[in-house]
Each structure stands twice: as structure tokens, then as C-alpha cells.
Amino acid sequence: MTEPSQQSTNQQSMGKFSQWQALSPWAMLSFSSGTAKAILSNGYAMIPIVFAGWKNGFDLSFAMIAALFLIISLTVFSFIQWKKYRFKLVDNQLNIKRGLLFTRKDEIPFNKIQNIRYEQPLYFKPLKLGTLIIETAGSKNDEAHLAAVDSNTAYKIKQQLLQITANSLEENGNSESLLDHDDASSENDVTNLATRTHAFDNKDPANNSSQSLPNIIIKRNLLQLIKFGFYQNNLIWLAVIAGPILGQIQWETLAEIPFFQQLWHSIITLSGDNITLQVSIILLLIALVYCLFALISIFSAVLKYFPFTLEKRQQTLQRSGGVISHQQDALAIKRIQLVQISQPVLARLFNVWTVYLKQVKGQEVEQKTEQHMLIPSVKTTELQSTLGKITGLAGGSCNVPRQYQSIAFAWFLRRGYLPFIPAAILSLFLGANLASLIICVSAVVVSGLIYLRYRQWGYVIDEEAVWQHSGLFSREWKRIPFTKVQHVTLTQTQGQKQKGYAYLTLGLASGEMTLPYISQNDAQYISEKAMMATKYDTTNWI
Template sequence: METNRSFAVNVADAVKTVDGETENNSVDAKLNDNPTNDFQQWQALSAWSIVSNIFSTLKNILSNGFAIVPIVYTGWQQGFDMQWGILASSVLLILVTIFAIIEWRKFRFRLHNHQLEVRRGLIFTKKDEIPLSRIQNIRYEQPFYFKPLSLGTLVIETAGSKKDEAHLAALDTLQAQTLKRLLLNLSHTKVTSTDELQQANSQQNIDNTQPIVRKSLADLVLFGFYQNNFIWFAVIAGPIAGQIDWDKIFDSPLAQQFWLWVQQQTHQNIGLQTIMLIVALFAIYSLFSLISIVAAILKYHPYQLDKHDDTIQRSGGVISHQQDALAIKRIQLVQVQQPAIARLFNRWTLYFKQVKGHEVEQKTKQHMLVPSVKSTEIESLLASIPQLSGGASALPNSYKPIHINWLTKRIVLPLFPAIVLTIVGYYGHHSLEFFEFTWFAATMIMLAIYIRYKQWGYVVADKVIWQHSGFFGQQWKRVAFEKVQHVKITQTKSQKHAQLAYVEIGLASGNVVFPYIPTSVAQQIVAQSLNATVNNNQNWI
């Protein structure tokens, strides 16, 4: 990160203008020597922001276009008119470029009266006034096309927003880093005298950055491998596979020779053929994982997470360099997730979840993350952030399971349709395969319900409560009682008789549910949440 000199001062408090007259002249004289004072005036973006707007718009179109892949493929198979395709693409590019130019011409921003003001629009002008105290995340990114020009982009998100509040593209690197530090510190520091101004200046020159974690290239390769979202491949490949003539492929000489080779190698042993099938599926998964691995490297390498004063800052990215900053006090929930394949490598992914909104980690529905973390690293990583609410850092070794009534009320549900289908099949003289499939499906559903039940659990500590859940993988959620906004307890008639309760803990980042836990534990959660709130007058965000 740049270490250019800037002042953590509240411009609105330090400089007040009434009818053209400036108050606090001594402080104003100091501020006028600082280039950051320029941010008080309306600022236009560089013309290079047009390029950024074009790329971002096309990226959004392509990233949300997975559903049209099968349609395009089907149209291509049935005869696609290349001329119409080129014409449509050209018209789209022209329209996107026109909109980007208009957006650039109308976009202005400035720091004024404790807030960042942004003026923008296409047809109509829209003015956003963002209070500095609401700023939750600031991401600095430098796409490959901005690196030779020493330009960068600031993406600013506020608490509870559903989208990025401000996207300041094509800023000079020095200007972007200065503005970033101002936005992070203005809401916390108010300067009303020359002495306080000088003190703020000296604090800015002190490098308070403390390294928390670094991730090697091998760690990111492993992260991309186990974090692979194979379901998207199935969604896209499924419709395409339906267009392929599989009989023709299976009857081809190459397929026949391959099947003959498999029979020779396995000696027609079903067990060996099953093993070979599993190996083949794993190879296909590994091949598809290359996309995820490359994406992880390009986005995060070289990954580093640092603590700077009261913020944690992540940086990395090969093609598009990014720097994310998150105020520690805004972390609502710590989630540690371990997908099924990650369990083979004893690796976790740690997430710092913030106020619910459009997250810095775009398109993943997750917040700032630490990839490929070993179990032994989690405690030291959380302990290195002492400002984190709750204090508890070590993952629990075990958990208390939810009551077995949750299982008994659900595991019998698949039996009723299986019995009904069996009766219908008996009088309908269905084949044996019909009954085998019916009871196999019912058994698999009951097994899935049992696995889900075994993963549900909780641990109540002094200042936090942990929730354990999962299916093939597992995850821990760490909830600090002082972050709790509300606790909702519901009971059915049978739950009340068994002294059980369904507890929903509300946080600014979302709700955490604890089903079928003892009423005494539910009351303990309420008591500890109220006690933490009474003894802590800080804002929960």
C-alpha cells in the first residue's frame, strides 16, 4: 500500500464557510497546504473511466449470461447466422460506449459536511450523500489496463447497502490512496485546532500495519481446487449434453476400443470398473477445477491480510490488483467453512461477515475471506485481531447436538410416500425394479436427514456462541453476544412439552438459527445477549 502523506482530519469540522467567510483560519492555512483539500471541490473522473465503465458493463452482461449458453449452443447447432451475431454484438458495444461516455460526463464527487457526495446519472441526475460514519468497506483495485497509466479505482460500500454506493474509476494512484485513507479516518478524527492537526499528521506518518497472514501460490492452488463450484458446470453442461447424439458417440470405433481396453484391464470385474469410474469422475472434476484454480490465483495472489489500526486490509491480484479495507468494529460474524474435499487436506476458509448488503467479495455472497487456512492457524489468526468482538478465537473441539426430536419428526416423512407407492405398485402389478427404486430413494433421503442431524450443534461460551452445521462438509459460525440485535424464541406444543425451543439470533449480517435446543439454553442466550448489550454502549456496527 502507498505510504503517501495524508491527514486524518475532518474537513467539514476543520473548515467551515459561511457566506464566503472561513472560520478557524489557523487550521485552514494548514489544510490549504495539503492537496487533499482539493476533495472539498467537485471532482471529475479521468476520461479513462470510460474504458472502466465499458469493461464493467460487459463483464456484468457476460457474468449474468450463464443461462443463455445452452440457448446459444442449440442455435449454433441448428444453424447460426454469423452476420446477425456480429451485428448484434456491434450494436451492443456501441450502446455500452455511449452510456459510458454520458456517465463520465455527468459524474462528479467531493467530500463535504461529513459526507462523500456523488453526482451521477444517464438521463436524470442523481445525487448520493454518503455519511462517512456509514462507510463499511473501501476496495482499491487496479485492472490490467490501468497499471501502465498508474490509475486505480475505489469501490465504496456502506452499511446495509444493496449495491456499491460509489465507484470512483480511473483515479490517479496517489489520489486514490489519499482519498481512501481520508474516507477511513475522517469519521473517527475531528480536528479543531492546529495542535490536533499536527498530531493527526504525525499519526498518519507512523506505519501501524501489522501482518496477520500470508498465503503462498500452493495455498491458493489448493483453495481453488477444493472451493470449486462444480454445480455450475452441471447446470451449463446438462442442457448441452442433451443436444449430443450419445448413441453415435458410443458406437464410434474410438469408444469401442476404449471400452474393450477397460474390460481387459478390469477383467470384467464390476468392483474394479466402479473404481475406474470414480477415478474418471475425479479426473473430470480436477480438469474443471483448473478454471477455479486459475481464478483464485488471478484474484488473490499474492494474498496478504494486514491489520492497520482499527481496520483489516486484504491485498492481492495478478491481473487486477485489489486492496480491501474493512473496519473491525463492523464485523458481525466470523464463519469458518470446510467443504467436503477440503476435509481431506484439513483446510478451512475463514470469512469476516459484515452488515448485510452488496459484499466486497462480489458475486460470491460472502464477505472478506482468508483462503486455505489450517486448523492450527485459525486460533492465532483470530487472536491477532484483539478488537474482534467476543475474544474467543479457538475452534471448539466438540459441540452439543440438537435434540433427537428434530430427527424423529423428519426421518419418518419419506416413509409415507414410499408406503403409498408400494401399495399402488402392488395393486398395479409394477415390476420389482419399481419397488427397489422407491425404497432406495426413501432410504437415501432418510440417510441425508440423519447426516444433517449429526452435524447440527452448538457451544455456548462466556461472550460468544458457536453454531456447527453442514452436510458432507462442515462449518462453524461464531456469534458475539454484543452483536446480537434480537433473539426470537418459538415453541410448538410438542416442543413446549419437551422443554425445547427454536431459537433465531438476529445480526446485522443475517440470522443464525438453533433448532431444538433446551429452553434453559435459549434463556441463557437471551440473558447473555441482554447483559452484553447493557454493558456495552458502542454501536453494534
């Protein structure tokens, strides 16, 4: 078939989608929600302001006027967005135009689309509508949101993308596919949108259907997600939220409140003159306050991930879950740049890890490209079996090392003495007193932390990948396949040359990883191995 006739066939198969299409008026709900979410995404930063306003007296009428103004503004803005949003499928690409004063037009070729997912937020569930999200590699934000789309329309758009991409890939002799094939007999088929896979066979539907049966890799129950919410990022929440609030509190006034006076009296009564017991009780109270802040993280984790299921369809991973807004995200296994296995401080109490499947930097599927697809609360005994089920990873099987080669002690020698320099200078000015003692002790503590950091630095060289181990009180493994390395930088100072050490930086599409003060021979071996792996095949990079 000639190229013009092929385009004519494609144009005819697209039907009404070949003309500019408007979204349903219900899309204004999505636009309003997206704008409100953007405003409130950093809502924790408003807590100190609200707290300060409450302390100085709130004007209820002013608050109501402000809320009414915000609602009207959101409504007008969402109406304009809906009115000016148009899309069509033509010439093997998705065209989108939007904007009031300045019209923006996006042209997205089908063969550049990396991820497609169908989300159904809470406000769309009663209407049986959802949002079709289309992503491309290397983009900072999602390329297209087709909001308020019913399941049948979403499925038809999916079919058009599949048809155009399949034809395009077959013409180019490419064995990849854009989407994972599922059974289209139910509404849930729309949520099974996937990304590129290694094997695409459009000629044998029966065979294709059998290959697309899901293979469940791991599930997480409510208790495991509560653990994940408890240990994940709570120190950040505590510092961001509690810090500004504590700065607003007038401690002298707080100490005069009868409740706190009675609380302190009870502590003194229970502990007597035992200072150790008093300190223990105070630390227990601090831990309780921390747990209160941790509830925010737990609540967020449960709402976003429960019930968590990760399954494999052909060469595509699909993560499903979400209480309020059910999501099914898809990730082609060949797009995984590196595997990161992290164990925060509190996670060590439960002996669990968080596994991150990192993709091309700037285009991830979690939280609008801000995070990577992850597997929460994976026990140490589950790591090997879980990663073993993700077949097709670059670099072969993931056997998590139990030991690692430490970096050179010279790394610590170059840094361990630095805290003592300002401490010595301040001590000369202050003289021999309590302040000088505190400064010196602080220098010892900082130097000790640097030493702990040094003890956690290490690496392991496998046949097809290199592992990096790092951390302080937490622990972290990163696995970098040689085939995913895009560039290598080997740096040496004059002193390092004499002692046979080097800094090695490995550049991937997901970012850079540095191995400091490793053996020069190991650095050259890793560099040569990575360059040879990609010398004749650069398609593995992305």
C-alpha cells in the same frame, strides 16, 4: 472555532474538489468494463445456448454483426455515463450526480463511510490510473466509483476524507477513525486505504505512524490457492455448466464416434468381466471430467487472490492480492459480526478450512458486496494461531471448540419418517416390483441423510459467545458474540414445552442463526446473556 468558520476552513482545504469535477475520459474504459462484466457475470448460463447454436450451425456473419453492435452499444453507453458523471466534496459530504434522462444525486456524509479501497485493473495499469471505491454501511451496492483517478488525486481525496472525518469525530468525542493511516510518501499509499479503527490520534504523527506498521496475520502461496480453487464451489460449477450441456448431447450419436467406441473397447479389454473394475474405471473418468471443470474455479481463485496477504493495521484488517486487478480491501475488526469456519467435502481431503469474516448484511468488501472477506486454505493446526492474531474481535479470543452439545434427538424423530410417507403411497400404487424397491431404498437413503444432518447440529456456549456447528458431509462452525445480537426469538410448540426444548433464533446485522431443539434452559440462558450484553451498549451491533 464557530461552526460557520469551521465549514469555511473545510471548504478552503478542499480546493478544486469543492466544485463539480468530471472524471478523466479514460473512465469510459471502466464504465465499459463494468457493463460488460455485468453481462458476462452469468456467462456460464450462455454455454448451453452457444453449444446448441454450434450444434445447429453458426452463422459467422451474424455473430460478427452482433459483436459489432455490442461494442458500439457499450461505447455509447460508457460515453454517456462519463459525460454525466460529476462529483464534489462539500459540507462534510461527498456529492455525486449522474444520469441522462433521470438525474440521480447521491449525498454521502463522511461519517457514514465504512470502506474505501483503491483498485487498479489491468487496463488501468499502463496508464497508472485506478478506481477509488467508497462504501457505506447497509448499502446493497458500492456508493461511489471514482474511475480513472491517478494516484496523486486519489491520495488528495483520501486526505480530504481523513481531515473532515477526523474533525467530525473529535468534535463528537468519538474515538473511531475512518481510515487507517499510512505513510504517504509513495504511490502505493493509495492502495492502503482502510476503514474505521478504534484508535485515532491525529495530534501525534510519530506515534500514529508507529502504530500503523502492518502485522501480517497470514499469507497464502500459489499451491494453497490452487487447493482452495479445487475444493471451493466446484459442485455448483459442475451442476450449472455440465447439466445443460449434457442435456444437449445426443448420446446415440456420441456412442457411434470411433474415439468413444475405442475407449469403451479398451475399458472392456482391461476389465474383462469384472463389473467392479468397470465401475471403478467409469468413476475415474467422471472424476477427471470433474477436475476439468475445477480448473475454472482454480483459475478464478489464483487470478483473484494471488499473492494472498492478510495483515492487521491498528484495528483494521487489509487483504491484498490479485494477478490481473490488484486489490487491497479493508475491514474494521469491530464491524465483524460473526466468524464462520467452513470445511467443504473436498477440503476434508486436505484438512483445510475457509474462514469467513462476516460483516453487516448487504455491504461486504468481496466481489461488490456479494461475499465476505475470507481466508482460504487454513490448516486445522493454523486456525487457533490465525484467529488469535486478529485481536479486537467482539467476544474476546476465538478458541475453536473440539466438541459440541448435540441438539435433541426429537429433531430427527420429527423428520426422519417423512421420506417413507410418499414411498409407502407410491408402493401401494405400483405394487411389489423393482420400482417399489428403488423407491423404498431412496427413502432409506434420504432418511439417512437427515440423520447425518442431525448428527452435525450442535452448539457450544462460551463466556462471551455462542458457537453453532452444522453440516452434512461438510462441516461448519459459526461464532456469534453476545454483544452482536440485535434480537432474540424463542419459539416452542406445545410438545416442546412438555419435553423442555425450544427453537432459538439469534438476529445479527449479518443475518439470523437458528439453534433448533436445544434445551429450554440453555435457550433462556443464551437469550438473557445476549440481551444483557446489548442492553446498555447498542453501538456494538454495527
